[in-house]
Amino acid sequence: MENFIKKITKDVDLSFAILLSFCVYVFFAINIEVFFSHNISFAILERFAVLGLVGLALTICIIAGEIDLSIGSNAALCAVIVVKLTDPLGAPLAMIIGLSVSTLIGATQGFVIAFIRIRAIVITVGTLMLLRGVALLIAEEKTVMLTDFRVPDFITTKVLMYFSPASLTVIFIFICVGIFMRYTKYGREIYAIGGARKEALTAGIPLRRPMIIAFALSGFCAGFAGTVIGLKSGTAQGLGLQYLLLAGTVAAFVGGVSILGGKGGVLGAAIGALTVNFLNTGLVFYALQVHFVQLFTSVLLVIVIVFQTMSRVFDSRQARKSLLATIDERKTSLLEKKRSALGR
Amino acid sequence: MSAIIENNQLPFSAKFLQFYKDRTLLAILLSLFAVMFIYGIFFTENYLTITNFKAIIRDAALYGIMAIGLTFVTLSGNFFLLSLKETASICGVTFAMGMATGFGSPDLAGNFLVSLLAALAVGVVSGVIQGYFVGMGGNPIVVTLGGAGILYGIGAWWSDNLVINFTRPHDAEWLGTGSFLGLPSITWSFILIAIAAEIVLRHTNFGRKVYLVGANKAAGKATGHENFSMAIIVFTICSVCCAFVAVAFVAQMDSAQSNYFSAEFGSSGDMTILVIATVMVGGNSIMGGYGSTLRTSLGAIFIAMVDNMMVLQGFNSGPRIVGVGLMIVFSIIVFGLFAKGSRAQE
Numbered sequence: 001m002e003n004f005i006k007k008i009t010k011d012v013d014l015s016f017a018i019l020l021s022f023c024v025y026v027f028f029a030i031n032i033e034v035f036f037s038h039n040i041s042f043a044i045l046e047r048f049a050v051l052g053l054v055g056l057a058l059t060i061c062i063i064a065g066e067i068d069l070s071i072g073s074n075a076a077l078c079a080v081i082v083v084k085l086t087d088p089l090g091a092p093l094a095m096i097i098g099l100s101v102s103t104l105i106g107a108t109q110g111f112v113i114a115f116i117r118i119r120a121i122v123i124t125v126g127t128l129m130l131l132r133g134v135a136l137l138i139a140e141e142k143t144v145m146l147t148d149f150r151v152p153d154f155i156t157t158k159v160l161m162y163f164s165p166a167s168l169t170v171i172f173i174f175i176c177v178g179i180f181m182r183y184t185k186y187g188r189e190i191y192a193i194g195g196a197r198k199e200a201l202t203a204g205i206p207l208r209r210p211m212i213i214a215f216a217l218s219g220f221c222a223g224f225a226g227t228v229i230g231l232k233s234g235t236a237q238g239l240g241l242q243y244l245l246l247a248g249t250v251a252a253f254v255g256g257v258s259i260l261g262g263k264g265g266v267l268g269a270a271i272g273a274l275t276v277n278f279l280n281t282g283l284v285f286y287a288l289q290v291h292f293v294q295l296f297t298s299v300l301l302v303i304v305i306v307f308q309t310m311s312r313v314f315d316s317r318q319a320r321k322s323l324l325a326t327i328d329e330r331k332t333s334l335l336e337k338k339r340s341a342l343g344r
Numbered sequence: 345m346s347a348i349i350e351n352n353q354l355p356f357s358a359k360f361l362q363f364y365k366d367r368t369l370l371a372i373l374l375s376l377f378a379v380m381f382i383y384g385i386f387f388t389e390n391y392l393t394i395t396n397f398k399a400i401i402r403d404a405a406l407y408g409i410m411a412i413g414l415t416f417v418t419l420s421g422n423f424f425l426l427s428l429k430e431t432a433s434i435c436g437v438t439f440a441m442g443m444a445t446g447f448g449s450p451d452l453a454g455n456f457l458v459s460l461l462a463a464l465a466v467g468v469v470s471g472v473i474q475g476y477f478v479g480m481g482g483n484p485i486v487v488t489l490g491g492a493g494i495l496y497g498i499g500a501w502w503s504d505n506l507v508i509n510f511t512r513p514h515d516a517e518w519l520g521t522g523s524f525l526g527l528p529s530i531t532w533s534f535i536l537i538a539i540a541a542e543i544v545l546r547h548t549n550f551g552r553k554v555y556l557v558g559a560n561k562a563a564g565k566a567t568g569h570e571n572f573s574m575a576i577i578v579f580t581i582c583s584v585c586c587a588f589v590a591v592a593f594v595a596q597m598d599s600a601q602s603n604y605f606s607a608e609f610g611s612s613g614d615m616t617i618l619v620i621a622t623v624m625v626g627g628n629s630i631m632g633g634y635g636s637t638l639r640t641s642l643g644a645i646f647i648a649m650v651d652n653m654m655v656l657q658g659f660n661s662g663p664r665i666v667g668v669g670l671m672i673v674f675s676i677i678v679f680g681l682f683a684k685g686s687r688a689q690e
Binding site for chain 1: 423424477480481482483485486487489490491492493494496497498500501505602614617620621624630631660661662663664665666667668669670672673676677680681
């Protein structure tokens, strides 16, 4: 425990994330009476099932030093596939097909990025549009609906007061990905190519394997988020779910990833997603229009970016100052040596 | 140095390839043009009419102007803005507010010049603020993603998410629906802006600086051209282009709403991605330093042409979006493969 606290206080970004999420929670808990209740906690965890996954997907990509813009389209495609196939095939098989399609799309993106050695933002802008079009094609430009709305009940029943099967699965995914990223060779490779790509490649890490794994994981997470949304509401649209990109990015950045890569982790992603959830759930009580939610989420993102940029500028200034100080010291000592040599 | 030595020892075919490396994408684009054109003549009705070509260039003009603005950002190595349509929408709302209510004072209501200046000023402010954050060292994608939400939120808040109407005999008609020498005004402005941008990039000090900073940030910094001022200037140029398009579009529709540019704008998907697609299909290097506004204009016309043909053939929005998406991915992969071993690897 003491070790854990020491680790958190040493990591400035993570402690900032915890502080921020605490502030947001306390603000709403003071202003809204029912905020601190079982039902609201259940609702927050339900939202966490979606936003947490998208945040996790973006966190993995950003740790690898890239950013995946096609997450919303990937989720929409998966939702359309799952909702469309649930009627003829049953929910479990539909989920397996949808998730494997999303994972395959992610892996293909990772392969192309590593093979051509191109920046991910470039290719994922293309796939954003392509996947959206494919989703529209599959949905035939209509809203796809389930015929029997009782089918997806199995993911929304309450378990253990706070949880549902969906949120339990998501927490399980979080733990698995956390262990994978932290303790396995393949997970460490993702950190390596994100933090110092040139050095990692020189040290003999193949670029393709970690890139494919990172993007496949992110595709899987996006697809799972799309599945949960699609099954919960029973409907899916080809053009929907584009707001997930903003929410996921905010969650990832509040969680303390650095855009330069190689920094951050699963714990941060969870805290970031919870912060965004607190904000969204709290704003529901003020009965605001949708654009206000978007406005406040973006303000949160800007606050975090400003904090990160400032701390980076401050760090580099500090480093420069200390470098200059050591140079000065060396100069003066050399001068003294010279002087003493001349004097003798 | 080593490249020069290698170049001398290469066989003829490789030399040929090297020479056409730069021009390959342009050649591919032009040949695709030709294929599309011939296909259109033989298999699509009403394709080879002057009215249709005017429609194509008019379509291309709307996102072409925005894409020319974005080309400056891309050339200077700042990737792209994800807040294009939101900037356009808040500028459109500003313009419509000015035309409808005159910002609270009835004397100014319907005053075209004041409304235009207000819209452009909003564009300048949003561009400067985003450019400042990017210049300070923020990632352009993330900064503009946040900026997009804020701009959209403010625009929707200001207009209460309602449609702002103003009645037809107004001063901005010449820009919206008027035409000059048989071409719509928006097409003329597209042509003029394209020529002006090309001249600025090729023949002015500033244009060469854009290429320098984009091609090599470190060299730019060493010679005193930091990305800080450059980011602010190029973001402002891009936002002003968005504001101009918004004004023209609102003048045409006589109304504005905060999500006019969001879903299903004109053709495929949303405006932001379409504009980014235009820049990429034209074959500009997204890492900066390579490309031109001429390519962007050609890309805009090409996308408009393909889209127009698909509309005439009776396709729905799904296949059209797939078509544009395939074009982007194809051009990225071709460009990436040709640039392999050079700048794309950083």
